[in-house]
Amino acid sequence: MKKTDKHPTLSEVARAAGVGTTTVSRVINGGHRVDPQTLARVQRVIERLGYMPNQAARILKGDRTRTIGFVIPSIADPFFSSCAEAAQAIARANDSVLIVMTTQNDPHAEVDAVNVLLRHRADGLIIAPGNSQSRLLRTMLERIPLPVVALDRPITGSAIPCVLADNFAGARLATEHLIEHGYERIACLTGEITLYTIRERIRGYRAAMKRARLECILDTSIQDYRSAEDTVQRMFSTANPPDALLTLKNSTTIFTFEALQKLNQPIPERVALLGYDDFELAATLRPSVTVIQQPVEEVGRIAAELLFERMQEAPASHPSHPRQVQLSTRLIRRRSCACQPSLN
Amino acid sequence: MKKTDKHPTLSEVARAAGVGTTTVSRVINGGHRVDPQTLARVQRVIERLGYMPNQAARILKGDRTRTIGFVIPSIADPFFSSCAEAAQAIARANDSVLIVMTTQNDPHAEVDAVNVLLRHRADGLIIAPGNSQSRLLRTMLERIPLPVVALDRPITGSAIPCVLADNFAGARLATEHLIEHGYERIACLTGEITLYTIRERIRGYRAAMKRARLECILDTSIQDYRSAEDTVQRMFSTANPPDALLTLKNSTTIFTFEALQKLNQPIPERVALLGYDDFELAATLRPSVTVIQQPVEEVGRIAAELLFERMQEAPASHPSHPRQVQLSTRLIRRRSCACQPSLN
DNA sequence: CTCGCTTGTGGAATCGATACCATCAAGGGA
């Protein structure tokens, strides 16, 4: 019961209990084939010394580390923190822990993170790569001797399975919805366009616009509140301003909403707004914001489940696994596109 | 360059390079006292085999694990995810990784989490306990042979240092602000009251109200959107309804805001609103919401820094460490209390 | 009464990296 300065070891427990190390080991691992009396005695000693098996020693004997790596751009991003929460639940259910590493989409940080996880002998790896094209990361991930699952963004040209929402279909759905409303000058505000997800959404937007024979209006300049204000100002001082805006990510949606509000451009009367990705207060803002909702927890959950499946197979075998799991998104109708809100 | 099925070991590298294990070990650890030629050769072999030192074996030799545990109620909560992000940055700067465990404030899950981290031989531990009074957790944390820092919520009756925002002063400041505006019937909407932070905030509210000789109006019933609507309805159908509301946590603020909006109670004309804890869209809502802002990243950062300081001391020594680091909060004036917004 | 079998137990090799100690060659000063 007293505070110890050092972790006691299994042999110390064995000595204190007057038994061999084998017996203590058996007690720890379920106590099969141990005399009930001995069992009780050893358990008391374990309790008294505050003994905890040293995971490192177990690992060294070839066991799994029961540790999986989770490499994402940021923990503070609600999308990834929700994924992490879901993945963590699956990990715990599989008696494992998550090591979360953040990269800010920096390729260098990604390689570092993977190296750290390799040293820790993680059993598996879930990663959301900043750049789907990166050869460096791809060859690295293909070489390493543990299962990898990509999250939200695939690793192009590799067999690494990826779990993600269907960005193309989501953006097409969003655009089609605006078209059905009768909007004709639909601008797409992308934010940065380096990310795979954004590029897919742009493709979806383009596909829908082309099909409706409408002119694509792309703007990639919104990075923060100030640039949103500039962009809106510029767009609405042209002869033929847009009558609807499709924003391709959360922060862009919010910056744009604020800018429209500040510049007194009423939504949806003057211009409709549809945002990609739901956010907590989308229904509370006035007007409430119509969005494409992604199955966030599901992405994290399924990625983790897929990883654990792959971990259970023999390392050499490569059974028929889905190369890619695309989850469908849905439209949540609110007021910013002049809809009757969906019930939910 | 080829894909291996197993992690190669140091001795395999040694054999492949035709040198001893000691030399390879030296190469890995900086390459001092190694012939440049040998160094280059060994490095080539390491590169070719994709060798990564086995952290478990290192740990076993008595090294630090360079792993710290981070035990919080939820990763999806923006407060804790921001803390985690900040703590992670400090951990990385100290060449360590974070193992994040979530507990949903469940004491059982907390004990589990700590046990897992002990097995993994984390070098240190940051924990936000759901219940500050829990004897079980307290005795457990006092027994274990590694430094612990509490986050956001202290562990009462123990010497475990805690980093948190000054909840008492924050709530008092908020209440005083409303009093200065001339509001007299200021109701405090608490949400659940089991958490230490909420109780401190209630104390702060009470202190300010007492000083101004105003009557305390406490309501603990808001748990979700529906209960917020009920509460608002009830409050405003009394003879003497409140003229201001102080909500003690984020979700309560948002539920209340939505309820007031739905029930057409204009803010701040009919009733003022001041929320504890800032949130992303507080400035975007109409009216924008005046809040008490906590130094979120700082809490995470300082907790991690304090932990690393304590880890560098000899395990036995107990130098003069702050028992508690209280960070001050600040008021962000927006429209919901009829203020001129603060510039920021 | 002894053979096989189960149960309870301990000894010791093992995992991979580290670091103490030993070895050997080369070079510099006396």
Added chain:
DNA sequence: TCCCTTGATGGTATCGATTCCACAAGCGAG
């Protein structure tokens, strides 16, 4: 020329838990 230092290198015990193997005791069946 010899001793001593310095640099480069290798052998091997060590960390803590697991596990194969060995062994002893008890017991029912033949």
